[in-house]
Amino acid sequence: MSVNRTLLSVDKSSLIDFISTREEPEWILAERLQALELVEQLPYPKLEKTRLEQWDFGLLGSHVQPRRVSSLQELPAGAASHVVSENVIVGRNSGVAFIRLSDELEGKGVIFTDLDIAVRDHTDLVRPYYMRAIHANENIITALHATARTGGVFLYVPENVHIEVPLQALFVQDQADAIHMPHVLIVAEANSCVTFIENVISSLGSTGSYSTNGMLEVFVKPGAKVSIVSIHNVEASVIDTTYRRAVVEADGAIEWIIGELNEGNAVSDTTTLIQGTGASSDAKIICVGKGGQKLDLTTRAVHFGKHTDSDMLTKAVMTGQSTAIINGITKIEKGASGTNGQQTERVLMLSPEARGDANPILLIDEDDVKAGHAASVGQVNAEQLYYLMSRGINKEEAQRLIINGFLMPVIAEIPYEDVQDQIIQLVERKLGIKGGA
Template structure:
């Protein structure tokens, strides 16, 4: 797409022309590129971004077979998208979803056929001003996906997006826009298949922006594979209308470098959102993850549960943040963070935050802990003839079980993720 270190000011327009997008989207991309150039590199406590130069780097696509991703796509029964590298390989929409008017297509094509939706919603939840990596994604996204659920439509089967990286890909910019119209209901998930790469200053930026209109309900599952290579930036944000509900279920594995943000903006009165995070880290992985709830609507409710297991020399920073702005009366929120250090060389920080600017609060609290597995639990299992290694695994699986079962995915996807976890914990 561009040469290393030197990126043309017209990158957005050139890419838009290459992807045959509408002219208005080319202008939108170029504006985002201007924001990217002017935004300062952010500073994150406990995460060093000095070596990340945010270069736009892409090698020629490999000829990899993507067997795991293809096999999973064929095994699921609901509507699904298969993305290989920076191209959408296939989109399958069930007959029921077609009949109900569900839209599942590339953002590039939608710039022509659904301009009214994109102009209203694209960038409304994750604007290019949100962060340097969000601006980079807006300027350079490829294989973008639009999912629109019409008013009062309840999607009966899970919708799955499968993304598989190219072997030679050094940077990527996937973007997903999910819109649930008034009264709509759906379960949506994304599963990523990553490939290890050489350490690079290139950055991968992944954006999900979700809109839940009044009375809409969305269950969203995110299964990330964070492998060694460039820094990976994940930005997932949802905006909720009156009495809307969005629940996030995020799971990650790997040994790479990542900065993740999951946030719900509870704008509507009576809106509700829950976030459950499950993460494992091995090797020298560094994962900086923030789960945030911003309460602006009256009587809004949220909860955050974050569980992590770290091995070897992995390092994780889990931030949970609840913000209740002035006027969000009778808002309620709780945070529960727990991180287990399997090896003494692993390190973790659990940082709960409460930002409250309203006196009339229904509930608001937090609890956080970092430590090893209770040796009494290990001893009890070993006294029943179970080895120490197996006892440790049993406790960890019990710790993860609720989140794994909550993932809004078909059984084939859950089994693929469990196999990934088994390998990580071996």
């Protein structure tokens, strides 16, 4: 039996065979089968001015487990250059190829491993959280992920453990017939502190249509602080659909720093559920569109707890005939008194054919709150350009300076210089301006 719904061509019998061969606890096998039934029933996500049913996601593919390697030099060409941490997991296609965790962190009780291993060896830690912030029954994309996901990362930080160095996951898609659905699950116990860096890249060539369907769940316990740096840079032939979601308890804090730097069409949803009193969320996003790219990016903060804070800043640079839908949503639930929710969306147009749609949305069900938004869409300031050129700077260099200045409020927040340089190089390379690697 086949489920052919434009989104993906899914061979149900092959997925059932895959599930039946998995050496996993009964609970997760049951959830996979339940999710498979939902794939046939659920609609596409309802997105603002974006119809996913018109996109060509290609065939689903099959599960291709990578060979485990003992060093980063055995990875595909160029992959190792993205690694900036001594503590790193490299996922390749449908599984994990490399794991490295320092003895020091392991001695503190930190768990950083392949999610497939964690499901079996740390069931008591994984089961309460896996697919509990993102739910299989939300839409066809989440259902398919819950059905076919392999590999991914599980990061567990014990109570009161402060990790001073970042941990990193690099996900590489380099085999055309492989399912690529990485899942990251992070649990930061009370009063812990951690920074996690995620890179998603591809090396498939320019022909065909492919997709990557990644998800990231973060559970921030009371008083914990979690910083997430997520950089996506896949080829034009790959459609990237990404769900990021955090649940933050009392006095906890999450920081999102996101670079949506894909070459092809992309949809992302980054949501923070701010549940506990005194909790906070800070999200900073940059994206760059070129050619005929279509981007639909949503950043959302939902306030449940009292005296909570959220701030969102999105900066987009658009060129060619690219289009971007930028949605910022602040939702303040009844009872979330003393809340402060702010958001800003800025779109810089480098081409008269490019399109940017900034949609700031406030949904407020409580009186005793502060909330505000700002949005702007505009061309490069001609006076700024003229001023720089009048000082002997050529037009290309002047544009590079303006673009870097526009994006720097986000990039400068990244606490690691290597990652800052990586993002600047990706931006400049994508826009075809000098300085790109």
